[in-house]
Structure formats: structure tokens, C-alpha cells
Amino acid sequence: MNQRKRKKLSRHLFGAILTSDAARVKAVLRAGIDPNEPSSEGTTPLYLASVNGEADIARLLLKAGASPDTESNGFGSEGTPLCAAACWGYTETVRELLAYGADPNRREDHGTGRSPLDWANEGPHPETAELLTAAGATTHRSAQAAQG
Template sequence: MKQRQQKKLSQRLFHAILGGDTAAVTAVLRAGVDPNKLYGEGTTPLYLASVTGEADIARLLLKAGASPDTESSGGFGSEGTPLCAAACWGRTETVRELLAHGADPNRREDHGTGRSPLDWANEGPHPATAELLTAAGATASGRTT
């Protein structure tokens, strides 16, 4: 696929995710967009779906081949792993989808030096999300900064 076409499809994908439009996400994925293609300053589609709590869209992206552990490196507020993003905001259904598709419950942000998903869930506090992560084998890092 040509680079220009891929860029347009990527933009459509991000707008569809922001709008919670599963039909549009499905259409863009069928058109051949790379579900791991970074947008803007380095935000992944799966990170965006995770932080906004779009569990159905996260499922579509994961089924299309999005990597559940790829760290987003977007601007302020758009960096981290999809699982940390979902845990931070208590997006329990999205956390469930990510775990079901192989997300590592102990993968820390900042290339392994930051907080864990369980740290974020506990800080929320989001006890249902923390319980789900703990059941999946997550441990807290003890970091609070």
C-alpha cells in the first residue's frame, strides 16, 4: 500500500477511535491500515482505544494484529502501554480484552522503568481493575511517582 494512502487510512482510524465508531474502525482495518502504525508524535491506535475505554475497538485492533504491549510514545498524556492506560482510568472491560489477547500484566511503562498496570489501577483507585490484574498475575512495583 502506498505511504500516502496508509497515512490517510491511519488518520481515519484515529478519528474513528476517538468517535467510538466501531463500524468505521472495521472498514478502515478491512481497507488495509496497519493496526500498529503510529500516529502524530507516536501514539498507537491500541493505546488510544485503551485510554478512552473503547473495549470493542481494542478487540478489533487486537484481532487485526495490534501488539498488546507496544508502548506509545506520543506527547504528554499519550505515552505508555495500552494496559497501563486502561488500568489508569479503570477501563476494566478494556483491561480484560488486552489480557485476553496476551498483554503482559507486569509490563512497566517507560521502557520497563516506570509504573506497572497494577500501580496505576491501585492509584486510581480502581479496585475492580486491580482485582482483574491481580488475578492475571500482576504485581505492583511499589513506585508511586
């Protein structure tokens, strides 16, 4: 696919995510866009769907091969999809990400930032925190105690 077509499809994909248009997301994915292709600003499609609580769209992206642990680097859109969903208490989106193999202990900022459970607890989003804990998430203190 040439660069011009890829850019056009990318714009359509991000527009569809922002307008919660799952049918359009499906169509753009069928047209061949890479579901891991970040925007020109560095935001990944899965991060955008996750931070907006779009569980159905996240599922479409994951089914199309989006990596559940890829960190987004867009300005104001930095972090992992799981942290983004946990931060806002989007439990259904968290469930989808975990079902597709997202690491419940993966910290943002290339391993130096907050974990999904940190975000869920800070929310506070107890239902999301329970789901993460059931998936094996631990707090930073728990992880340090286990190592020490």
C-alpha cells in the same frame, strides 16, 4: 500501500477511534491499515482506544494484529495500552488486553515506570486491580521481595 494512502487511512482510523465508531474502525482495518501504525505524533491506535476505554475497538485492533504490549510514544500519550486502561479503571478494556496476551507486569517507560497494577491501585480502581492481580500482576515491592 503507498505512503499517501497509509497516511489517509491512519487519519481515518484515529478519527474513528476518537468518535467511538467501531464500524468505521472495521472498515479502515479491512482497507489494509496496519493496526500497529502510530500516528505522526507517535500515538498507537491501541493506546488511544485503551486510554478512552473503548473495549470493543481495542478488541477489533487486537484481532487485526495490534500488539498488546507496544508502548505508545505520542506527546501526552506515552505508555502501554494496559497501563492506560488500568489508570482510568476501564476494566472491560483491561480484560480484552489481557485476553490477547498483554503482560500484566509490563512497566511503562521501557520498563522503568509504573505497572498496570500501580495505576489501578492509585486510581483507586479496586475491580481493575483485582482483575490484574488474578492475571498475575504483582506490585513492585512484591516483585522485589520475590527476587531477593
